[in-house]
Amino acid sequence: MRRTVAEHQAAVAGLLQAGGGTRRAAEVLALRDAPGRALAEDVKAPVNLPPFDNAQMDGYAVHAADLAGTAPLTVADPIPAGIAPPPLAPGTAAPIMTGAMLPAGAAAVVPIERADPDRFYSDAERADGTATVRLPGGIDAGLFVRRAGSDLAQGGTALRAGALLGAAQLGLLAACGVGEVRVAPRFRVLLLSTGNEVTEPGADLAPGRIYDANTTLLEAALREAGADVTRHRLLGDDPAVLREDLATITAGSTDLVLSTGGISQGAYEVVKQALADSRVEFSSVALQPGGPQAHGTLAGVPFLGFPGNPVSAIVSFEMFLRPALSRVTGVPAPRPVLGAVLAEGVDSPPAKHQVRRGIYREGRVSLVGGPESHLLHALAAANCLVHLPEGVASLPAGSRVEVTLIGPIPVEPLASGAPIAVYRAASGGMDSAERTPT
């Protein structure tokens, strides 16, 4: 059947959702093993953050009774961070360091630079107990005090189920004293590369054969997207061999079977032939490259079939599988989609959403390679996919397009002597509404 890109995106996401790969038992991991994983449950804070009222500045802790006045205050023992200080008596002020616990009785912290003298006394100067300090008076209660629980109250939700654990999220859990977390299981993919022409890299290449790029390409893409590739295999073009391999699939060990090749209109389409009587549907999606697509289930396990050309396979991954993984598993983070100005004119088949490869920088995008789906060298030089939606027949240079960022924006190497810059990926002039690709 024929489908739009959006229809097939919805079908793939629905397939993964129904597959239930994310409903397996959660894993418990130490924080250092959890980066890039999604939380399986809400985490509540077992402590207040901060755990106690503390000083936001180096200065003097002032008693509640002494906020208003300017009379000299006797200097008490200093309060470093990390101790539980004795209560503060009225008429005294205690030197206090940033992060140190506010003593009982204290209501505010006056920064050292507003005190007179505006430097801390040495231990020797304080030794006889007669040192005094004058503060400006009229001090608001709470000045430069970080209240216990002001960042996060004990029992409050630190992170919600589904949260993707990056540095900040893991740092928050550490600050709460949480040493391990329950995370969703990794999504497990069985990867099958088909075709009699395909040879393992490193082996000798017989005439008429090519090296298998798809296993490496898709395994790297899936792992970068937080999935495990549990098994991969090169298969020829014999439907009986493929059927035999697929018969071993069980729902318990795999969340997705992903094949490349063999789903088109040719005379030797191994996946199509092997799955002719299965619950797998073969579609023609209005996408170039990546038009032929297969999806369905095998023994209850979600199945996707991508076309065999490497560029078609990675475009299929970026357009269908990666967004579905983001939405269904919470991992990986969605790709940024940016507006950009085309550096050159381009033609596109109006009946299809064409995806070209480009190099994006400073709000402009230059195309690399042509539209053909075998141009892997051009793909490797690209940092974005350039979207030429359905209905577009040609665009002149200077037109605005959307690009999906899939690689790094180039920076000058340091040796060039260029100043260090924050490179911006932004460009101007596009409205900011979300859209489905059309």
Next chain:
Amino acid sequence: MRRTVAEHQAAVAGLLQAGGGTRRAAEVLALRDAPGRALAEDVKAPVNLPPFDNAQMDGYAVHAADLAGTAPLTVADPIPAGIAPPPLAPGTAAPIMTGAMLPAGAAAVVPIERADPDRFYSDAERADGTATVRLPGGIDAGLFVRRAGSDLAQGGTALRAGALLGAAQLGLLAACGVGEVRVAPRFRVLLLSTGNEVTEPGADLAPGRIYDANTTLLEAALREAGADVTRHRLLGDDPAVLREDLATITAGSTDLVLSTGGISQGAYEVVKQALADSRVEFSSVALQPGGPQAHGTLAGVPFLGFPGNPVSAIVSFEMFLRPALSRVTGVPAPRPVLGAVLAEGVDSPPAKHQVRRGIYREGRVSLVGGPESHLLHALAAANCLVHLPEGVASLPAGSRVEVTLIGPIPVEPLASGAPIAVYRAASGGMDSAERTPT
């Protein structure tokens, strides 16, 4: 000394460059172990890509002598992908599948849908050798032929030294038959968290003490940025203990020593005290949070000291260390910097580059939490750093700012029933020149 953000960025990048952490011997890795690494040397293609002239479509391979005419051609044996076909005789046309090797003598491929009949004969129909096909005539030589080496010629540079190896780059190497690569060594960081108040997560928390967030936060950030944390340690506030630890550092085993805390103006600044007579400089950078900074060398090893509050530490990492790693090591990919519209008004100290935390979506950014540097819960909810450059005292709602994307742009979970969308990170109206943050 006082510095601008750009001055300190240049100093940190220069420090890492001079440190020579990237000049160690390269490692040789199998492709599946190489994602996220940078190539240590140029890789030349040992084969042509594609390796041989092949069909771009399913159709008929046509002899050079038969391109012009429309006379019926005898149908030869079909050519599947993966074999070396026999030469094509004039007056015959061979059914050929996408990716299959063009036979000697053939000059073009006519797609099956332009042939008459516009379907392939079955084996039975071809059995007596009398099947013929009519082609449209006036066929250009090279039509739907992918020429050997047209993507990348044998001996050409597949990837340059320094290239960051993602899925596409690894896929290209696999397609070239390259099974392993020489990559730059990982950058090795020794991480020290200082302060008497700091307690390991999971242990009991004594009054006045807090859990150590910085080790978890910075280890996750460094690993996500492609660096190894070779050792980390919690240290108290005793300069003698710190000096003892630092004395064990040797240039052979560490590329950077990174400490948090103890570099400010208080009375107990352990890093400052321990390194008073060293080659480490203590600066006040016009940045909030993250103003106090230390940098220099210890026993010839680059040293950076970040402030101790977790938000200050991660802002220091994102503003100074991560960009320097990108430029000096080629790993990690630089963060996207986007233009955004402020959802609310904001104040900022005009003498400093203030970095706030925000949630960016659809071209707009909302601030989360205040400017204070202890607000780790707010940081964990943010997906970007919001830049309020030096000279800005306040900005009204609707103002344009730059944001550095540090986390995922939120998407609706599938259960909401919202249509699958490509979320765009673009927004409009900013010029697209690069700038140093000022």
